[in-house]
Amino acid sequence: MLTRRHMEVGTGLALALLGAVVLYGSTENGIGWTDVGPAAGYFPFRIGLLIVVLGVAIAIRYALAGRMRRPADVAAADPSHPTEGFAAFDSRFLEDGALGRIASVFLPTAVAAALIPWLGLYLASVLFLIFSMMTLGKLPLWKAGLISVGTMVAFYAIFEIWFQVPLEKGVVLPLLGIN
Amino acid sequence: MADFGMLFHGFTVAFSFYHVAIIVLGVLLGILVGVLPGLGAPNGVTLLLPLTFTMDPVSAIILLSSMYWGALFGGSTTSILFNIPGEPSSVATTFDGYPMAKQGRATEALATAFFSAGLGALVGVIVITLLAGWIAAFALRFSSPEFFAIYLLAFCSFIGLGGADPMKTAISLLTGLAFATVGMDTVSGDLRLTFGYADLLRGVSFLVAVIGLFGIGELLLTVQEELKFRGVSSRIEVREIFTALARLPRYWATFIRSAIIGVWMGITPGGPTAASFMSYGIGRRFGRNRANFGRGEPEGVVAPETADHSAGTSALLPMLALGVPGSATSAVMMGGLMIWGLQPGPLLFTEQPDFVWGLIASMYMSNIIAVILVLATVPLFASILRIPFAIIGPIIIVVCLIGAYTVANATFDVWLAVAFGIVGYVFKRLDYPIAPFVLAMVLGDKAEDAFRQSMILSDGSLSIFWSNNLVATLMGLAILLLLWPLISRVFSVWQPKEPDSAAG
Numbered sequence: 001m002l003t004r005r006h007m008e009v010g011t012g013l014a015l016a017l018l019g020a021v022v023l024y025g026s027t028e029n030g031i032g033w034t035d036v037g038p039a040a041g042y043f044p045f046r047i048g049l050l051i052v053v054l055g056v057a058i059a060i061r062y063a064l065a066g067r068m069r070r071p072a073d074v075a076a077a078d079p080s081h082p083t084e085g086f087a088a089f090d091s092r093f094l095e096d097g098a099l100g101r102i103a104s105v106f107l108p109t110a111v112a113a114a115l116i117p118w119l120g121l122y123l124a125s126v127l128f129l130i131f132s133m134m135t136l137g138k139l140p141l142w143k144a145g146l147i148s149v150g151t152m153v154a155f156y157a158i159f160e161i162w163f164q165v166p167l168e169k170g171v172v173l174p175l176l177g178i179n
Numbered sequence: 180m181a182d183f184g185m186l187f188h189g190f191t192v193a194f195s196f197y198h199v200a201i202i203v204l205g206v207l208l209g210i211l212v213g214v215l216p217g218l219g220a221p222n223g224v225t226l227l228l229p230l231t232f233t234m235d236p237v238s239a240i241i242l243l244s245s246m247y248w249g250a251l252f253g254g255s256t257t258s259i260l261f262n263i264p265g266e267p268s269s270v271a272t273t274f275d276g277y278p279m280a281k282q283g284r285a286t287e288a289l290a291t292a293f294f295s296a297g298l299g300a301l302v303g304v305i306v307i308t309l310l311a312g313w314i315a316a317f318a319l320r321f322s323s324p325e326f327f328a329i330y331l332l333a334f335c336s337f338i339g340l341g342g343a344d345p346m347k348t349a350i351s352l353l354t355g356l357a358f359a360t361v362g363m364d365t366v367s368g369d370l371r372l373t374f375g376y377a378d379l380l381r382g383v384s385f386l387v388a389v390i391g392l393f394g395i396g397e398l399l400l401t402v403q404e405e406l407k408f409r410g411v412s413s414r415i416e417v418r419e420i421f422t423a424l425a426r427l428p429r430y431w432a433t434f435i436r437s438a439i440i441g442v443w444m445g446i447t448p449g450g451p452t453a454a455s456f457m458s459y460g461i462g463r464r465f466g467r468n469r470a471n472f473g474r475g476e477p478e479g480v481v482a483p484e485t486a487d488h489s490a491g492t493s494a495l496l497p498m499l500a501l502g503v504p505g506s507a508t509s510a511v512m513m514g515g516l517m518i519w520g521l522q523p524g525p526l527l528f529t530e531q532p533d534f535v536w537g538l539i540a541s542m543y544m545s546n547i548i549a550v551i552l553v554l555a556t557v558p559l560f561a562s563i564l565r566i567p568f569a570i571i572g573p574i575i576i577v578v579c580l581i582g583a584y585t586v587a588n589a590t591f592d593v594w595l596a597v598a599f600g601i602v603g604y605v606f607k608r609l610d611y612p613i614a615p616f617v618l619a620m621v622l623g624d625k626a627e628d629a630f631r632q633s634m635i636l637s638d639g640s641l642s643i644f645w646s647n648n649l650v651a652t653l654m655g656l657a658i659l660l661l662l663w664p665l666i667s668r669v670f671s672v673w674q675p676k677e678p679d680s681a682a683g
Binding site: 004007008011015018019021022025026029033036037038039040041042043044047048050051054055057058061093094098101102104105106109110112113114116117121125128129132133136137138139147151152155159163165166167168 | 229346347354356360366367369395399569577580581588593594596597600608609627630634635
């Protein structure tokens with residue numbers, strides 16, 4: 001079971017890892033002093049060091065914290081989750097079905113983003129919209145299709161014609177004669 | 180008080196048919212993003228920013244700032260009618276606004292909220308008018324060490340006063356600074372932290388990060404919580420508006436207190452969210468009608484709304500005068516300034532008076548226009564919220580994807596925004612504040628440059644940060660704020676912690 005504590009520790013360690021990547025990357029630029037002042041890696045190295053230290057410290061603190069946080073603290077710290085403050089650290093991070101709901105939005109989004117180089121923004125978005133409206137809202141195909149295509153035609157008008165900002169067309173749209 | 184002459188000049192810049200039209204457009208777009216879940220002021224402004232690259236800077240900043248005011252107003256609408264804060268800074272408005280609406284006093288609640296918000300905003304603008312030029316003139320004496328100290332002060336006040344876990348705030352800030360260094364180093368021309376990926380040469384744009392963290396992340400949060408709209412009647416009765424207006428002077432004490440809190444939290448980077456919570460909390464403790472707080476008390480709407488808007492507007496003061504934004508949204512706007520080729524900071528006042536005073540003058544106009552527009556459009560925007568989430572949610576995601584693409588016409592940025600969406604979701608669930616991350620990404624390069632120039636001046640000795648009274652005072656204040664959580668714990672003078680400024 002994934003608890004809030006797992007997430008806290010995992011996030012702390014992930015941030016520390018990121019800090020380590022920054023440390024490693026900055027050594028390639030030199031972290032010391034050059035003839036013209038601090039080397040390019042001077043500043044990032046120190047930032048990375050601090051991130052590693054803080055990330056590890058956060059992970060350790062949440063791994064060890066056996067007590068409940070005071071409800072007032074959590075409620076005050078994040079107004080959007082007033083109820084979470086009453087749950088212990090070892091409560092579940094995701095309630096039943098929450099992961100599924102998130103995935104039902106996130107996965108199609110990721111797939112649509114991945115398809116942009118081939119389908120272009122407009123086509124990928126139309127497919128994403130139709131799929132999402134049908135799966136999330138149980139809309140019939142004709143209705144989802146109508147709304148989706150209408151929306152993207154409106155965006156096409158706004159970006160390509162009004163603001164003259166061309167969006168990615170991918171490989172497919174130019175074949176259909178839309179540039 | 181030569182500033183009033185400058186303000187008058189500003190009005191001659193801002194008062195044109197074109198600019199009024201831009202204000203109306205900006206306010207309406209702002210109300211829209213304020214009303215929609217998952218879209219808020221920071222990423223609304225971010226999404227619009229790429230479209231302003233070709234505009235004249237004065238018109239562009241008027242458009243973006245009007246959108247900011249509109250978003251602040253829109254957030255209150257949903258708080259009152261649907262008990263759903265459209266903006267984090269309007270959470271406190273739900274405490275009394277929604278009960279009022281449930282009692283059939285929706286119009287009174289909305290009118291009270293909008294009028295006190297408008298007045299709060301005016302206080303903020305007046306403070307800017309009076310102080311901005313003076314602070315900028317003072318800041319002209321700053322050189323690199325002082326600037327670094329100012330940036331450090333801004334960072335430290337987030338850690339010390341932000342209200343969230345100081346360690347999480349600090350790491351959020353530092354991560355933002357690390358992301359800011361990616362790409363070509365402006366001083367040496369070296370490539371940093373790109374690890375050979377060509378897509379990283381441009382660096383990681385803070386705009387992409389904002390779209391992911393605030394937009395997609397917020398939406399994932401909405402989905403996880405299975406948001407259900409339970410709206411009350413959104414009919415507006417014109418007579419009620421005037422009744423509410425007539426009753427407003429009764430709350431003058433609350434109003435003044437809230438405005439002071441708001442202005443203070445706006446100038447120091449506490450942000451509107453912290454300001455509205457603090458003001459509500461203080462109102463509940465000291466207000467005349469405190470017993471009725473939480474049960475539909477107009478005073479409980481006046482307090483957070485006034486503070487929210489006076490903080491929102493006065494957050495532009497440090498951005499303009501010092502180049503240090505006071506909230507996430509003003510950080511985005513400051514990034515916009517740099518993209519338009521303007522250098523935020525004291526020199527802006529002498530080099531671009533049209534821009535600065537045009538903006539300040541437009542703030543008077545746009546807040547008045549916003550109060551009228553938001554009242555007139557309540558039924559329209561309330562009906563938008565009745566559209567099923569299955570339709571509006573995916574469209575918001577598409578807007579975010581397009582927005583990420585338009586930043587640099589790069590598909591890689593879209594992927595980056597999606598990745599930042601996950602980060603934003605996790606950060607929000609675990610109470611990591613996001614505003615410091617954005618602030619650090621915007622200020623990172625400038626802070627680093629100031630640091631490196633100081634080091635060059637002193638030949639690598641940190642003692643330069645104590646070399647004169649001014650810089651030593653600033654550094655001392657910064658360190659005091661950094662250690663404030665520890666100090667306050669030792670003395671426990673500060674009772675329950677202030678709410679965070681995660682997205683203010």
